Amino acid sequence: MQQRLRRKARSLLEQGQVDWIIGFEPGSLRFTTTPLITKDKDDTDRLVVGSFIVNNLSNFLIELSGRVAIVAKGCDSRSIVSLIQDNKVNREDIVILGVPCPGIIDLSKVEGLVARDRDEIDDIARQDGVVSVRVGGQQREFPAGQVLFDNCLGCELPTPKEYDILLGEATSPIGEPTASQETLARLKDMPPDERWRFWQQEFGRCIRCYACRNVCPACFCKRCFVEESEPQWLLPMPRWQDNLIFQAIRNIHVAGRCTDCGECERACPVNIPLRSLTRDMYDIVADLFQFKSGMDIAAAPLLTAYEVEEAEDLIR
Amino acid sequence: MTITDISQRKRFLAQGNVYLPHIAVIERIIDETPGIRTFHFNFKDERLRGEFTFESGQFGEFSVFGVGEAPFCISSSPTRQDHLGFTVQRVGRVTNALHRLAVGAEIGFRGPYGNGFPINNLEGKNLVFVAGGIGLAPLRSLVWNVIDNRAKYRNVDIIYGARSPADLCFKYDLDSWQKDKTVNLFTTVDKGDDKWKGRVGFVPQVLEGVAPSAEGAVAVVCGPPIMIRFTFPVLEKLGFAPEQMLTTLEKRMKCGIGKCGRCNIGNIYVCRDGPVFSYAQIMNLVSSEY
Amino acid sequence: MAGSKKIKKQDLAQLLSQWSQEFSLFVPSRTSGLAEMTEYDGQDISFLGWYRNTIIPPKASFLPHMEEMFSFHRNKQGHQLELPPLEEQKRLIFAIRPCDARALTILDNVFEDTYPDPYYRGRRRRAILVGLGCTNPYDSCFCTSVGSGPSETTGVDIMLTDIGDELVTRGTTKAGEELIAGSGLVKATKADQKRAEQSQEAARQKVTRKVDTRDMASRLQAVFDDRDYWQQIAAKCLSCGICTLLCPTCYCFDINDEGSPEKGTRCRSLDSCAFPVYTKMPMENPRDEKWRRVRNRLCHKYEFYPMLFDTIACTGCGRCIRLCPVNWDITQILEGVPELSQAEGPK
Numbered sequence: 001m002q003q004r005l006r007r008k009a010r011s012l013l014e015q016g017q018v019d020w021i022i023g024f025e026p027g028s029l030r031f032t033t034t035p036l037i038t039k040d041k042d043d044t045d046r047l048v049v050g051s052f053i054v055n056n057l058s059n060f061l062i063e064l065s066g067r068v069a070i071v072a073k074g075c076d077s078r079s080i081v082s083l084i085q086d087n088k089v090n091r092e093d094i095v096i097l098g099v100p101c102p103g104i105i106d107l108s109k110v111e112g113l114v115a116r117d118r119d120e121i122d123d124i125a126r127q128d129g130v131v132s133v134r135v136g137g138q139q140r141e142f143p144a145g146q147v148l149f150d151n152c153l154g155c156e157l158p159t160p161k162e163y164d165i166l167l168g169e170a171t172s173p174i175g176e177p178t179a180s181q182e183t184l185a186r187l188k189d190m191p192p193d194e195r196w197r198f199w200q201q202e203f204g205r206c207i208r209c210y211a212c213r214n215v216c217p218a219c220f221c222k223r224c225f226v227e228e229s230e231p232q233w234l235l236p237m238p239r240w241q242d243n244l245i246f247q248a249i250r251n252i253h254v255a256g257r258c259t260d261c262g263e264c265e266r267a268c269p270v271n272i273p274l275r276s277l278t279r280d281m282y283d284i285v286a287d288l289f290q291f292k293s294g295m296d297i298a299a300a301p302l303l304t305a306y307e308v309e310e311a312e313d314l315i316r
Numbered sequence: 317m318t319i320t321d322i323s324q325r326k327r328f329l330a331q332g333n334v335y336l337p338h339i340a341v342i343e344r345i346i347d348e349t350p351g352i353r354t355f356h357f358n359f360k361d362e363r364l365r366g367e368f369t370f371e372s373g374q375f376g377e378f379s380v381f382g383v384g385e386a387p388f389c390i391s392s393s394p395t396r397q398d399h400l401g402f403t404v405q406r407v408g409r410v411t412n413a414l415h416r417l418a419v420g421a422e423i424g425f426r427g428p429y430g431n432g433f434p435i436n437n438l439e440g441k442n443l444v445f446v447a448g449g450i451g452l453a454p455l456r457s458l459v460w461n462v463i464d465n466r467a468k469y470r471n472v473d474i475i476y477g478a479r480s481p482a483d484l485c486f487k488y489d490l491d492s493w494q495k496d497k498t499v500n501l502f503t504t505v506d507k508g509d510d511k512w513k514g515r516v517g518f519v520p521q522v523l524e525g526v527a528p529s530a531e532g533a534v535a536v537v538c539g540p541p542i543m544i545r546f547t548f549p550v551l552e553k554l555g556f557a558p559e560q561m562l563t564t565l566e567k568r569m570k571c572g573i574g575k576c577g578r579c580n581i582g583n584i585y586v587c588r589d590g591p592v593f594s595y596a597q598i599m600n601l602v603s604s605e606y
Numbered sequence: 607m608a609g610s611k612k613i614k615k616q617d618l619a620q621l622l623s624q625w626s627q628e629f630s631l632f633v634p635s636r637t638s639g640l641a642e643m644t645e646y647d648g649q650d651i652s653f654l655g656w657y658r659n660t661i662i663p664p665k666a667s668f669l670p671h672m673e674e675m676f677s678f679h680r681n682k683q684g685h686q687l688e689l690p691p692l693e694e695q696k697r698l699i700f701a702i703r704p705c706d707a708r709a710l711t712i713l714d715n716v717f718e719d720t721y722p723d724p725y726y727r728g729r730r731r732r733a734i735l736v737g738l739g740c741t742n743p744y745d746s747c748f749c750t751s752v753g754s755g756p757s758e759t760t761g762v763d764i765m766l767t768d769i770g771d772e773l774v775t776r777g778t779t780k781a782g783e784e785l786i787a788g789s790g791l792v793k794a795t796k797a798d799q800k801r802a803e804q805s806q807e808a809a810r811q812k813v814t815r816k817v818d819t820r821d822m823a824s825r826l827q828a829v830f831d832d833r834d835y836w837q838q839i840a841a842k843c844l845s846c847g848i849c850t851l852l853c854p855t856c857y858c859f860d861i862n863d864e865g866s867p868e869k870g871t872r873c874r875s876l877d878s879c880a881f882p883v884y885t886k887m888p889m890e891n892p893r894d895e896k897w898r899r900v901r902n903r904l905c906h907k908y909e910f911y912p913m914l915f916d917t918i919a920c921t922g923c924g925r926c927i928r929l930c931p932v933n934w935d936i937t938q939i940l941e942g943v944p945e946l947s948q949a950e951g952p953k
Contacts, residue, residue: 027933029746034933037841055932060842063896117658119745205639207662207671209847210881215931227883229409235862237672237875267931269661269848270640327721331689334721335675335861335872339685360684381678381685382867407888422685541890568887570861573721576877577858578884580902583910588720 001168002049005071005097008165009044012069018095019066024053031107031124035060047071049167051105051126054149056261058083058217067093073101075151077160078259078294079217085294085301086257088220098163100171103144103152105131106266110147114140145176151262151275154180162297184276199244205270206243208236212264212274218254225249247274251281256302258282259294328368328427334573337379337424338364343399345419348485351406352450353415354391356399357423370394371432372457373564373592377572378402379424383413387569387587390428391453393460403453403485429572430591433458433536433562442471444528446547448519448539449478452485454564454591455538459493466498473528477504477519481512502526520546530555537563548595558596565591565598611791612774612798619651621789622700629698629734632667634660643667643699657701658742659923663854664699664706665713668729671851672875675725675861679869692728701738705749705921707761709854710735715915716857725874734781737762738773740809746924748815748937754921756809767802774802817937819918823909825943830905833897839939840900842932847878849926849934850903855919858884879903904939 005023012018025036025046033052036043037060049071057070058079072080077096083089105126107118114121114135123134129144145153154177159170178185187195210226213219226234226246233249234242251258260282265275285291291302299305330336344356359365375389392401406415417423435458443462447455462469474493478484484505493501504515504522515522520543528535535556537547544563551561567579567586574588581601584590593601613621625631631646634653638644642662677688714730717723740747740756749755759765763782766773774794777783794802829835850856860877864870877884879902885893893899911919920936927935 028927028935028938029933032933034935035842059844063841117744202639207847207851207876209851209878211844211846211848211931214844214846223883227881230412232409235864236860236877237862237864237873239672263931267846267848269852269929330687333676333689333724335724335874336687336689339687341684379863379872380867381680381872382863382865382870384863385861385872422680424685424687566887567892568885571859574719575716575721575723575857576860577879577906578877580906580910582905583913 001099002047005049005099005167006044006047008097008167009047009069010041012095013039013041013044017067018069020064020068021047021070022057022060022064022068023047023071023097024049024055024057027052030118030121031105037064049099051102051124051131052107053099053101054104054263054266056215056217056263059215059263061089061094061217062220067095069095069097071097071099072160072163073099073104074155074157074160075101075259075261077162078157079261081162081294081297082257082259082301083217083220084297085299086220091297095165096160096163098160098166100159100166100168101152101155102126102158102171103148103155103174105147106149106152109149110142113142113146145174145179148174149262149266150180150182151260151279152180153177154260156292157295161295181279183273184279187276200240202272203240203243203247206238206240206247206272207270208238208243208246209269211267211269212247213250215263215267216254216258217261218257218259219250225253247277251277254278255281256285256289256291257293326369328364335426335571337377337385337426340400340423340425342417342419342421342423345417348403348450348487349483352403352485353406354401354403354453354486355414355417355423356392356401357425358399359425360422368397368400370428372435372461373433373454374428374430375454375572375587375591376402376425376427376429377569378410378414379426380410380413380417381422381424384410385424385426385570386410386414387429387572389430389454389457389564389591391457393457393464395461395464403450405450426572429587431589433592435461438462438534439468440532441469442529442531442533443469443473444523444533444535444551445472445474445476446519446523446535446537446539447474447476448543449483450485451539451543452476452489453538455536456486456489458536459489459499463496463499470532471528472499473502473526474499475502475504475519475523475526477506477517477522479506481505481509518546519543520550523547524550524553527554530557530560533560535561537561558599559594561595562592563595563598565593567591610774610776610794610799610802611786611789612769612772612794613791614772615651615654616771618654618773619649621791622646622651623648624789625698625700625785628696630695631698631700632664633700643702646700653701657738658740658744659703659706659925661852661925661929663709663852663923663925664702665709665854665857667697667699667733668710668726669713669717669857669859669876672873673725675872675874677869677871680867685867693732695732697729697733698736699733700736701766702735702762703740703923704737704756704758704760704762705747705754705923706854707735707737708754708758709761709921709923711761712855712911712915712917712919712921713857715917734764734785735762736764736766736782738766739768739806741768741805743809743813744924744928745815746927747813747922748817748924749922750810750813751815751817751819751937752918752920752922756813757806767805769798769801769805772798774798815924815937817940819908819940821946822918822940822943823912825946826905826909828946829944830901836897836901839904839942840897843880843896843900843934844932845880845882845896845899846931847880848929848931849936850878850880851876852925852929853920854923854925855907855921879906904936908940 009021024033027034125132132141339360340357346354377385379385388402391403508516569579569587570576572587574585579586632643633646634657635644641660717726759778763779777786858877907919
């Protein structure tokens with residue numbers, strides 16, 4: 001798949017069909033990849049796929065002018081469709097290089113299982129449903145379901161539906177949706193005041209770095225509401241109450257456009273389980289409107305579409 | 317080792333804490349234009365009232381408690397200490413809050429900060445003041461400073477303009493300077509109205525017409541960036557060297573004392589090493605940053 | 607290393623309890639959900655098992671993410687301003703890494719300069735730093751390239767070296783020596799000191815990430831105006847605040863008022879030059895474009911700050927590399943800054 005990607009990306013640039021390629025190249029740390037954004041056809045030799053291509057590259061589409069070829073996993077392709085529906089990107093301006101995705105390995109889970117940090121692990125290899133981790137000469141094997149990201153476990157579209165070129169064989173979903181929402185399920189079982197205390201503690205760690213917002217393709221406002229001063233919705237200080245409200249409002253703003261790609265939770269440097277909020281919103285949207293973002297390119301964005309026969313029981 | 321040594325300057329710290337403002341009371345409010353107000357204020361503390369000094373071109377951090385703090389240059393002259401003044405254009409949160417204050421309201425003041433105009437270097441020189449809009453605020457402090465020590469300076473030209481007659485600030489100063497035979501005032505507007513009988517034209521063009529000599533002269537330029545951008549080439553054409561042109565730079569500021577980081581241009585901080593710079597210094601600064 | 611003492615790791619809890627009588631003691635912990643320095647609970651020294659470095663840098667003890675500068679209220683006599691109560695107790699930060707301790711000396715230059723900052727200063731002067739030399743540097747550490755190292759003592763009062771079951775202790779300032787002298791520790795033998803030296807050398811060998819930072823200020827200055835270069839460098843940056851807020855040498859802050867004119871507080875909070883609104887003015891924003899912000903950050907650390915204080919404002923802790931969501935790696939970027947041409951030469 002990797003060779004095919006490199007050849008295709010190179011020829012797209014050479015033939016002038018696109019101005020930019022966005023893909024992944026090996027990162028500077030072990031078991032890491034990093035976005036590759038380039039106009040240079042020779043850079044395409046560095047493109048990679050595999051179990052560590054974690055970023056949602058659609059985030060970069062809006063910044064680039066010209067035609068762009070973009071590597072997209074299933075979840076990424078949904079974000080691209082969502083951006084097209086929002087008129088932020090034109091379909092004709094992008095070439096979607098679809099990558100069927102068997103799930104991305106969550107390094108923090110591997111680190112937890114072998115009680116070692118990333119740089120102390122010698123190798124992580126994957127063969128079908130088994131992930132082998134080698135530390136100091138010793139090899140341990142884990143079922144893939146134990147080391148993939150939570151949202152990958154319940155992924156609804158591992159193979160992009162909207163693409164120009166599909167770079168490999170379609171894959172099927174892992175099919176463990178319950179495992180993908182363990183924290184959320186635990187929270188739903190908690191009585192309200194315990195839940196409140198939980199979030200008070202979690203958001204007490206938030207430093208307002210806005211990585212969750214900046215890594216999200218659905219957050220593309222030039223001026224975010226937290227940056228307004230007239231009126232000042234939120235103080236820029238990291239008080240837990242304001243941190244919680246920031247995340248709550250952000251969720252409302254991306255409702256119907258969030259694809260549960262999980263980047264917000266992965267990017268958070270202080271380990272706040274943000275997906276428990278985003279997934280909850282995702283489920284609410286699915287429940288109330290029978291809408292899943294990014295699945296149907298012909299659909300209108302959720303909150304701009306109106307049907308006369310819409311459910312009205314949400315107005316109480 | 318920092319660039320500007322202000323160790324010899326007087327500081328007025330409240331309780332020894334550089335972030336703590338002094339309390340001041342607004343004594344007079346002057347509406348310069350529909351969006352611009354000048355506030356005259358004085359410190360509550362009697363002793364501070366007597367001791368406080370500053371230099372033309374320096375600024376203070378003014379607080380509306382509960383809303384925030386913002387930097388404004390001190391527009392009154394250090395030679396006239398019956399009041400202190402600052403001039404505010406209504407553009408955002410703090411400035412709107414300031415405009416809602418009445419006479420008698422309390423504000424906070426920290427300062428004076430910044431390097432101020434190098435007034436000693438202006439002695440014995442011909443002075444050309446070029447200002448646009450609210451840019452006259454820092455300059456008027458210097459102009460009155462010069463007028464109050466008139467004998468130390470030679471020829472004084474003042475070229476001032478605004479978008480329209482309604483946008484002219486400090487009209488009372490313009491009246492005084494018009495009557496003052498020791499200075500030459502040239503007022504202009506970009507666009508007149510049916511009552512305007514004066515000059516019409518952009519400030520740089522009027523400057524070109526006045527054509528002051530560059531010999532033994534210093535030009536001080538303050539105004540919107542676009543005016544400054546077109547004024548410097550005119551001065552160059554008239555023979556002014558970069559060291560002979562002074563201006564004030566504007567940046568977003570918070571602490572005012574070179575610590576919070578945001579007003580930097582390269583390795584200098586506009587709040588501490590400026591806001592007054594010569595064109596020669598600006599050319600040396602990491603140029604495309606600004 | 608004359609005058610070195612030592613302590614067995616198994617006796618450490620006792621020593622910490624002893625010290626916590628005199629100081630407000632901070633040790634690495636993970637109880638909050640992430641690795642940071644928190645107040646010693648009197649018992650838990652399990653950090654010896656997992657501690658490599660914290661996520662929140664120890665600068666947070668001196669320049670917190672959020673702090674009150676003063677409070678105000680209005681009564682019949684007008685506005686009254688009150689400073690927060692002074693922290694009386696002295697602080698001891700235990701097991702601070704050399705990169706983070708050195709970083710504090712870099713912050714000192716800024717906060718002591720011209721107008722000394724009373725909040726930072728007050729905490730700094732009342733604090734003792736007990737450093738713990740690294741034995742297991744990350745692959746993202748590059749301290750040896752920026753004037754530091756896994757056993758450097760800049761900024762610490764006491765340096766501990768891990769020799770297995772024991773920690774060799776050495777006072778590096780008068781305050782540190784006094785504290786050790788009063789702690790009832792046994793003398794380290796010559797063999798212990800030799801093992802300490804070997805441990806330090808081994809740690810140094812383990813720092814494999816290296817960048818040539820000689821003439822970096824000049825190299826950056828030479829490429830400063832190359833817009834295309836910086837746009838390419840900045841392409842994948844997200845403009846979030848992770849690198850700045852978690853960097854031990856970053857200090858940019860914001861000042862805001864909370865409350866109302868009747869009653870409120872003025873607070874300082876950490877800010878980031880990566881944010882678009884950092885330099886925003888009503889009519890213009892000089893760093894509206896991302897590449898300008900990225901350029902400013904890099905040049906501030908490696909060109910502007912060194913021009914003022916003769917030191918690179920980075921201690922190679924590697925947090926920015928480990929935590930960046932897109933793996934924007936400062937060492938890769940620095941490696942890529944063009945070398946000076948023959949004509950340019952070092953300045």
